[in-house]
Amino acid sequence: MPAALELKAVHKSFGKTAIINGVDLAIEKGERHAVIGPNGAGKSTLFNLISGRFAVTSGSILLNGEPITGLQPQQINHRGLARSFQITNIFPKLSVFENLRCAVLWSLGYKYSFWQRVGGLKDVRERADELVGMIGLQKRRDTVAGVLSYAEQRALEIGITIGGGADVILLDEPTAGMSNTETADAVALIRNVTVGKTLVMVEHDMSVVFGLADRISVLVYGQVIATGTPQEIRGNKAVQEAYLGAEVE
Amino acid sequence: MSAMFPWRRLLVWSATAAVMIVAPLVFTQGFAVSMLSQMGIAIIFALSYNMLLGQTGMLSFGHAVYFGLGAFFAAHALNAIGANTLGWPVSLLPLIGGAAGLVFGVIFGYITTKHSGTPFAMISLGIAEMVAACSLMFPSFFGGEGGISTDRVVGKAVMGIDFGPSIQVYYLIAAWCFVCMIAMFALTQTPLGRMANAVRDNPERARFVGYNPTRVRFLMLSLAGFFAGVAGALEVINFELITAERLGTVASGNVLLMAFIGGIGHFYGPIIGAVLVTFLQSALSNYTQAWLLYFGLFFLVMILFAPGGIASLLTLHKPAVQTRTLGRLLLPYAGAAAAAAVLMLGLVALVEMLYHLETKAEQVGTVMSLFGRQMDTATAQPWIVAAGILVVGGVLLAFVARFVRSGWAHVTVAVNRAKGI
Numbered sequence: 157m158p159a160a161l162e163l164k165a166v167h168k169s170f171g172k173t174a175i176i177n178g179v180d181l182a183i184e185k186g187e188r189h190a191v192i193g194p195n196g197a198g199k200s201t202l203f204n205l206i207s208g209r210f211a212v213t214s215g216s217i218l219l220n221g222e223p224i225t226g227l228q229p230q231q232i233n234h235r236g237l238a239r240s241f242q243i244t245n246i247f248p249k250l251s252v253f254e255n256l257r258c259a260v261l262w263s264l265g266y267k268y269s270f271w272q273r274v275g276g277l278k279d280v281r282e283r284a285d286e287l288v289g290m291i292g293l294q295k296r297r298d299t300v301a302g303v304l305s306y307a308e309q310r311a312l313e314i315g316i317t318i319g320g321g322a323d324v325i326l327l328d329e330p331t332a333g334m335s336n337t338e339t340a341d342a343v344a345l346i347r348n349v350t351v352g353k354t355l356v357m358v359e360h361d362m363s364v365v366f367g368l369a370d371r372i373s374v375l376v377y378g379q380v381i382a383t384g385t386p387q388e389i390r391g392n393k394a395v396q397e398a399y400l401g402a403e404v405e
Numbered sequence: 406m407s408a409m410f411p412w413r414r415l416l417v418w419s420a421t422a423a424v425m426i427v428a429p430l431v432f433t434q435g436f437a438v439s440m441l442s443q444m445g446i447a448i449i450f451a452l453s454y455n456m457l458l459g460q461t462g463m464l465s466f467g468h469a470v471y472f473g474l475g476a477f478f479a480a481h482a483l484n485a486i487g488a489n490t491l492g493w494p495v496s497l498l499p500l501i502g503g504a505a506g507l508v509f510g511v512i513f514g515y516i517t518t519k520h521s522g523t524p525f526a527m528i529s530l531g532i533a534e535m536v537a538a539c540s541l542m543f544p545s546f547f548g549g550e551g552g553i554s555t556d557r558v559v560g561k562a563v564m565g566i567d568f569g570p571s572i573q574v575y576y577l578i579a580a581w582c583f584v585c586m587i588a589m590f591a592l593t594q595t596p597l598g599r600m601a602n603a604v605r606d607n608p609e610r611a612r613f614v615g616y617n618p619t620r621v622r623f624l625m626l627s628l629a630g631f632f633a634g635v636a637g638a639l640e641v642i643n644f645e646l647i648t649a650e651r652l653g654t655v656a657s658g659n660v661l662l663m664a665f666i667g668g669i670g671h672f673y674g675p676i677i678g679a680v681l682v683t684f685l686q687s688a689l690s691n692y693t694q695a696w697l698l699y700f701g702l703f704f705l706v707m708i709l710f711a712p713g714g715i716a717s718l719l720t721l722h723k724p725a726v727q728t729r730t731l732g733r734l735l736l737p738y739a740g741a742a743a744a745a746a747v748l749m750l751g752l753v754a755l756v757e758m759l760y761h762l763e764t765k766a767e768q769v770g771t772v773m774s775l776f777g778r779q780m781d782t783a784t785a786q787p788w789i790v791a792a793g794i795l796v797v798g799g800v801l802l803a804f805v806a807r808f809v810r811s812g813w814a815h816v817t818v819a820v821n822r823a824k825g826i
Contacts, residue, residue: 207613229612239613247606258603261596262615268624270597277596320615 158221160185160324160354161206161237166215168198168205168378175201177378178215183371185323188355190365193375194398199358200242202375203328206356207239208232219324234262238322242329242358244309246316248302252293255301255312257284259319284319290349291315292341307338311345318349325350327357331364343368366390374398418587425579429572436687439643442575444683445582446639451663451675452589453632458661459669460593461625462605463518464526466657467533468633473652474509474536475502475634477546479641480553487559495557495568499581499638506634507627514626518619521608525622533654540649552648555641568642578639585632590672592628601625666707668714677715695760699753728819737808744801750776751795758782758791 159182168176175198183189191199204210206217208229216225224232247255257274260283266272274280288297291311296304301312310330317325330346331339343364346355359365365372366386373383376398382389389395425445429438450472457463479502485491486498493501517528540547547553558569568574592598600621604611608618641647650656659682667678685703689696711718725731754775761773762782771783780787 209609228617230615230617233613233615241610245607245610245613247603247610249606250602254599254602258600258611258616259614261600266596268597268600268616268620270592270595270624270628272596273591273594274596274599275594316610316614 157185158218159183160187160220161356162218162221163202163206164216164218166202166205166217167213168201168210169213175378176205176212179375179378179380181373181380181383183354183356185354186352188350188368188370189357190369190372191356191358191375192360192362192365192372197375198378199375200328201378203239203326203356203358207237207326233320233322236322237324237326238317238320239326240313240317240328240330242332244306244313246301246309246312249300251298251300252304252312253284253288253297256287256315256319257281259316260284260287260321263320263322287315287319290318291345307334307341310334310342314342314345314349318353322353324354324356327355327359329358329360331359331361339364421586422583425583429575438571438575440683440687442571442578442643443687444680445575445578446636446643447660447663447679447683448582448676449585449632449636449639450660451667451679452586452672453629453636454660455664455669455672455675456589456592456601456625456629456632458664459671459674460598460605461601461622463521463529463622463626464661465529465626466526466654466661467513467529467531467536468629468660469652469654469656470513470533470536471506471510471630471633472637472640472656472660473540473647473649474637475506475630476637476641476647476651477553478502478505478634479638480555480647481546483555483557483559483641484553487556494563495559495642496563496577498642499635502638502641503631503635506637507631509634510627510630514623514630518622518626521618521622530654533652533657537649537653540652547649548647550648552646554646557642557645574643578643581635581639585635586676589632593672597621597624662704666704666714668716668718670713671716671720674714674716681715693757693760694764695756698756724820725816728816728823730816730819733815734809734812737805737812740805741802741809744798744805746798747794748798748802751791751793751798754787754791755795758787 161181161183163179163181166176166179167174179202191202193199201210205212208224208227208231212225216223218224219232219235219237222235224235224237227235247258250258257280260280261267261274264277264279264283266274266277266280285297288294291314293304293308293311293315296308301309304312314327314330317327327346331342334342339361346357346368355368357368359368369386371383371385372389373380374389374392374395375381381398382392382395384392428441432438432441450468453471454465454468457465457468479498482491482493482501483495483498486493486495513532517525517532520528541549557574558567566573568577600611600616603614604616604618604621611618611621637647637651640651663678663682664675665678666682667676668674682700685700686696689699693699707714722731722734725734757775758773758780762771765773766782772779772781774780782788
């Protein structure tokens with residue numbers, strides 16, 4: 157069985173500055189995988205490469221064994237990969253329900269249809285309402301997303317990400333800027349919505365990382381210096397020197 | 406969103422149809438039917454423009470290209486019908502204009518929609534200029550300065566309808582306008598229409614939920630081209646003449662103004678804008694040479710004080726209606742209207758005297774008639790009086806604004822109480 161997501165010798169440079177320096181990574185199906193590393197290590201850039209936001213300078217990326225290198229974000233999304241963003245990236249003028257409806261339309265096969273009334277599409281409505289429930293925003297269903305609280309917007313961000321039914325989910329710092337209780341809620345939500353899926357997440361909060369992840373990769377200066385179970389990573393000398401010891405967050 | 410039958414929507418559309426049917430029976434002055442016909446055409450055109458600006462977030466400076474090209478193709482088709490080389494009913498001529506608009510929408514849309522934002526706006530302007538330049542290069546198709554004239558009374562009359570009388574033309578335009586309004590509204594309720602809003606708000610996020618923003622923009626522009634072409638063909642039937650200036654950048658700017666004044670954030674906004682701007686342009690130009698200046702001032706005031714257009718002014722008052730506090734605003738508004746009228750009286754007097762002095766004084770002398778009074782624009786007195794009225798109006802308006810604000814404070818309190826705050 158091929159890995160859910162595989163990176164082979166991936167490089168990315170902006171001009172002369174190399175951000176990603178030959179990353180090899182294989183993430184198994186159903187795994188919850190965390191990518192950690194100090195600020196500027198290239199974690200978000202890595203996500204942008206995988207999801208097609210940036211083009212790789214060299215190397216290849218495989219999704220379920222199929223190459224996705226050089227594809228557009230929407231094409232990668234059609235192949236079953238969805239992502240969230242570090243800086244909340246929603247449709248601010250649309251309601252919570254409409255946001256989630258946009259997220260499910262493609263996967264239910266409606267594409268660019270201009271001959272069907274969206275309000276009459278029962279499967280779309282049911283799926284979007286199911287998502288509203290999953291992210292716990294029933295009371296905010298018809299509220300414009302731009303006026304939601306920060307934690308609510310982050311929940312909506314996750315809802316949009318999982319809405320299309322992708323089986324590989326990339327979450328970029330899903331709990332950044334949250335209080336302790338909000339973080340606990342977010343972790344429960346992430347655990348809940350990624351059952352049976354492959355999850356890759358960038359996260360700074362170590363309690364979240366060690367609580368959620370099956371395996372952890374440590375990225376420093378654009379290279380993976382270690383990959384392993386939480387116990388292995390805790391015990392890894394190189395990691396302690398490069399990261400945990402230097403900058404505990 | 407409920408699956409219940411949308412009675413309210415049916416009521417709104419029925420009322421709209423009723424207004425369109427009754428309007429020429431109420432307004433029976435000679436120019437009224439012609440103006441109503443122009444309004445119908447402008448409504449289709451402005452709504453098609455808002456498919457780009459309001460719904461998909463594409464600021465186009467060249468939408469008249471599709472209107473104009475649709476019109477020219479329709480004019481040639483109408484001439485072919487008249488020469489018996491084309492068998493096609495005149496009442497369906499808008500389909501030919503629409504097809505031409507659609508084809509050019511596909512061609513130019515393919516080029517322009519690869520970009521969004523400012524680059525899209527600039528490219529749309531470039532295309533508008535290019536098509537305008539082409540209209541001078543191909544006089545056989547565009548008819549040069551004189552344009553292409555045609556005759557709408559061709560073929561056999563069907564049930565006595567030959568589109569000779571302008572009232573018949575009005576009802577043809579009204580019927581097309583109604584169908585197009587429903588079609589464009591229905592489009593907003595489809596998956597493409599909803600994703601157009603998503604692309605407008607956040608094109609990048611749209612990509613990551615599986616949609617190509619370029620494809621969404623392309624489809625919306627192509628369809629908008631169709632409706633603009635329909636409007637263009639109706640213009641040909643209405644005026645029996647089409648000139649190249651109708652596809653130029655001035656015409657493109659005009660439809661932008663209509664949509665913006667009406668309000669691009671609401672579906673019905675451009676309808677209000679189209680009706681109002683058409684009325685102002687016809688009515689003002691009958692009375693004064695300076696109408697473009699007044700129109701510009703009106704646009705400026707709208708942008709400064711109601712950037713969301715008239716539609717947003719209407720929705721602003723919805724909470725006041727719901728909390729039954731609209732009455733608190735009526736008196737202050739009446740006062741503000743009176744003060745604004747005084748201000749405008751002074752302004753209009755100054756502008757008209759200036760126009761008279763600069764453009765007419767050499768032929769007819771410096772004495773002019775204004776608001777039923779004779780005045781000599783070469784003397785200081787009328788200028789001082791007009792300036793005085795202007796200042797008084799301004800001071801009054803500033804004074805009354807206070808009551809408008811306190812009226813709104815009452816409304817806000819009531820709204821907050823209703824919300825339980």
